[in-house]
Amino acid sequence: METLSEYKEIVELIKASGGDAFKRCFECGLCDTVCPWNRVRQFSMRKIVRQAIFGLTEIESEDIWRCTTCGRCPQQCPRDVKQIDSVVSLRRIATEYGVFPEPVKPVKSASASLVAEGNPLSEDRSKRGEWAKELSVDIFNEEMDILYFPGCYLCYDPRMKKVSRATAGILKQAQVDFGILADKENCCGESIRKAGEEELFRRLARENIKNFIDSGVKRILVSSPHCYHTFKNEYPEFMVNFEVIHITQFLLKLIQEGKIEFNKEFNKKVAYHDPCYLGRHNGIYDEPREVLRSVPGLELIELPDYRERSLCCGGGGGRIWMETPKGERFSDIRLKQAVESGAEVLVTACPYCITNFEDSRVTMEDQTEGSAIEVKEISEIIQEVL
Numbered sequence: 001m002e003t004l005s006e007y008k009e010i011v012e013l014i015k016a017s018g019g020d021a022f023k024r025c026f027e028c029g030l031c032d033t034v035c036p037w038n039r040v041r042q043f044s045m046r047k048i049v050r051q052a053i054f055g056l057t058e059i060e061s062e063d064i065w066r067c068t069t070c071g072r073c074p075q076q077c078p079r080d081v082k083q084i085d086s087v088v089s090l091r092r093i094a095t096e097y098g099v100f101p102e103p104v105k106p107v108k109s110a111s112a113s114l115v116a117e118g119n120p121l122s123e124d125r126s127k128r129g130e131w132a133k134e135l136s137v138d139i140f141n142e143e144m145d146i147l148y149f150p151g152c153y154l155c156y157d158p159r160m161k162k163v164s165r166a167t168a169g170i171l172k173q174a175q176v177d178f179g180i181l182a183d184k185e186n187c188c189g190e191s192i193r194k195a196g197e198e199e200l201f202r203r204l205a206r207e208n209i210k211n212f213i214d215s216g217v218k219r220i221l222v223s224s225p226h227c228y229h230t231f232k233n234e235y236p237e238f239m240v241n242f243e244v245i246h247i248t249q250f251l252l253k254l255i256q257e258g259k260i261e262f263n264k265e266f267n268k269k270v271a272y273h274d275p276c277y278l279g280r281h282n283g284i285y286d287e288p289r290e291v292l293r294s295v296p297g298l299e300l301i302e303l304p305d306y307r308e309r310s311l312c313c314g315g316g317g318g319r320i321w322m323e324t325p326k327g328e329r330f331s332d333i334r335l336k337q338a339v340e341s342g343a344e345v346l347v348t349a350c351p352y353c354i355t356n357f358e359d360s361r362v363t364m365e366d367q368t369e370g371s372a373i374e375v376k377e378i379s380e381i382i383q384e385v386l
């Protein structure tokens with residue numbers, strides 16, 4: 001429990017962090033209408049914003065941790081309230097006061113692991129490059145054209161290592177001059193920043209930037225839209241500008257330049273899911289679809305809620321480390337949409353989406369439906385048809 005002076009300080013901090021943005025809200029309620037939480041339970045961003053105007057938002061409230069930073073409500077808000085910045089400010093204040101979402105263990109352990117090992121998965125830093133061992137991928141040097149930065153999940157998670165390996169295989173086949181940083185790579189820091197740990201984000205970012213500069217990196221290829229977003233839009237806060245390319249953009253370029261040739265067909269009905277940080281936050285909608293349309297035999301279909309209106313998987317904003325009870329998982333709704341649309345494969349381009357969809361697939365109530373659909377990252381499909 002805070003003392004009165006601490007409480008007053010929190011109120012002032014909340015007011016200061018929201019600034020004019022909070023005050024612009026005229027309570028139209030559009031943010032609540034589009035928020036994916038209202039598909040599974042009652043949740044009001046409008047209420048959080050409204051209470052913050054008066055410094056009344058309680059940092060102990062579970063609601064400040066719900067937002068996945070999916071980007072739907074800022075897209076709709078007629079008053080440019082900047083809900084994501086506001087909620088992240090509230091989380092910053094909360095973490096500074098030692099308040100974390102319940103249960104606290106997963107977020108605290110992700111945070112401790114980021115401090116100690118540079119990844120949120122409690123894995124050894126020294127093992128970060130092991131995914132590439134049998135692929136003869138070189139360590140990046142300044143003579144190379146591009147750095148491949150797989151990100152934490154693709155370096156350590158057994159399911160996601162299939163994606164980094166497929167990607168490296170494609171790059172090798174297309175004779176791309178690339179390397180990796182292995183144990184010199186740190187988490188990009190995007191999600192821990194959105195979970196409120198600003199100082200930790202800054203520390204991770206500074207270490208990455210130093211390693212990029214020391215290694216002579218100019219171009220960075222990423223698989224995660226979260227790495228893409230933070231390198232492209234947030235690292236410039238540190239006065240650096242690297243060229244950042246998402247794998248879906250790079251694959252399209254390789255296909256257009258004739259550096260990838262398809263020798264097989266992928267005769268399946270495929271639905272593409274737009275990850276929030278690739279689509280809404282960065283406007284990359286066409287490239288993944290063009291890549292998929294160029295695959296022989298592949299039939300691309302659209303899901304309900306696609307492109308700008310894509311349904312969040314539930315993993316952004318640090319929620320990937322927070323508990324979401326069954327019945328409240330957006331990924332379950334998305335997977336059901338894919339099954340009902342007749343797709344045989346749900347394809348996407350984000351490690352959090354894949355992790356959540358795979359989990360939904362194996363925990364689906366109707367296991368006949370769960371086993372009727374595969375979940376793939378776009379590079380896995382490309383690798384299969386080479």
Ligand code: SF4
Nearest residue numbers: 025027028029031077
């Ligand atoms: S959409 Fe914007 S103006 Fe409308 S209630 Fe939400 S924050 Fe307020």
Ligand code: SF4
Nearest residue numbers: 035067068070071073
């Ligand atoms: S950013 Fe997304 S999850 Fe967060 S409040 Fe807005 S619509 Fe809801």
